[in-house]
Amino acid sequence: MLHPAPIDLERAFQLYLAALLEGDRRAAVRVTEEAARSHPITSVYRQIVEAAQVEVGECWARNEISVAREHMATAISQYVLGTLYAHLPIPERTLGRAVITGVEGEKHQLGSHMVADLLEAEGWSVRFLGTQVPHRDIVEVAREHGAKAVGISATMLTSLDGVDGLIRDLRETLGPELRIVVGGRAFPAGSGLWRELGADATGRNLDEALEAFRTLLP
Numbered sequence: 725m726l727h728p729a730p731i732d733l734e735r736a737f738q739l740y741l742a743a744l745l746e747g748d749r750r751a752a753v754r755v756t757e758e759a760a761r762s763h764p765i766t767s768v769y770r771q772i773v774e775a776a777q778v779e780v781g782e783c784w785a786r787n788e789i790s791v792a793r794e795h796m797a798t799a800i801s802q803y804v805l806g807t808l809y810a811h812l813p814i815p816e817r818t819l820g821r822a823v824i825t826g827v828e829g830e831k832h833q834l835g836s837h838m839v840a841d842l843l844e845a846e847g848w849s850v851r852f853l854g855t856q857v858p859h860r861d862i863v864e865v866a867r868e869h870g871a872k873a874v875g876i877s878a879t880m881l882t883s884l885d886g887v888d889g890l891i892r893d894l895r896e897t898l899g900p901e902l903r904i905v906v907g908g909r910a911f912p913a914g915s916g917l918w919r920e921l922g923a924d925a926t927g928r929n930l931d932e933a934l935e936a937f938r939t940l941l942p
């Protein structure tokens with residue numbers, strides 16, 4: 725019996741982007757599920773979903789698509805992450821407990837959503853809070869969950885004060901043992917900003933994010 729050749733990631737990206745821009749959720753789910761059968765899940769997240777979201781942002785910045793179309797595309801990507809999550813191999817063992825969150829005023833949450841999913845697939849017990857959460861509530865969840873690490877996501881430079889405040893609040897209540905990882909577009913390559921804010925590690929993309937959390941393990 726003949727099996728169709730596995731879909732190439734570049735081709736899958738093109739099909740996925742077209743599906744996002746047309747608002748075709750069914751096609752977006754189909755292409756990512758097909759890609760997930762023959763490629764590592766990190767590649768599907770990074771080279772298809774993330775790459776397409778970045779391109780959607782470029783189209784929006786060039787005024788080629790409306791805000792409505794960008795929102796439609798992002799809503800589809802959020803849905804797609806939900807469908808891919810169902811296929812993530814979640815190990816039985818628990819490596820450690822983590823909370824992943826955005827800060828007050830920050831609206832971007834797809835990147836931290838991906839980080840949270842893939843940390844779970846690595847064996848972390850994760851509480852993902854989305855974004856725009858009051859900081860005292862984040863501290864409370866981290867305490868209740870017994871978090872060893874908190875990952876904080878920031879895209880906009882205007883969120884950096886919030887990151888600074890949240891790190892202070894976390895350290896004040898949960899002590900210096902708590903490990904803090906920051907990431908997102910607000911922390912560009914080569915910037916030592918993360919260290920200045922008192923974080924223990926940073927990551928600019930999914931692979932670096934996973935590596936940053938690995939360094940916290942004994």
Ligand code: B12
Binds near residue numbers: 785831878906907909
């Ligand atoms: C979707 C989107 C939105 C949505 C977000 C909805 C949602 N539920 O997330 C909405 C409509 C709310 C939005 C609003 C705005 N947005 Co916007 N948005 C985007 C867009 C198109 C995609 C974002 C995305 O999903 N990216 C894909 C993810 C996977 O990438 P990522 O977030 O960078 O995450 C990765 C890494 O950064 C890292 N990471 C992320 N978090 C963490 C956390 C940890 C702990 C670690 C280790 C790593 C890590 O790992 C992730 C995976 O690799 C981007 C374009 C882009 N280039 O990203 C613009 C973009 C980010 N937005 C932009 C702008 C300007 C805005 C607005 C100001 C627009 C406006 N005038 O209102 C507002 C600001 C709102 C606010 N206060 O936060 C600009 C930012 C420019 C800049 N200054 O940097 C961009 C780059 C668009 C552009 N090309 O100009 N936006």
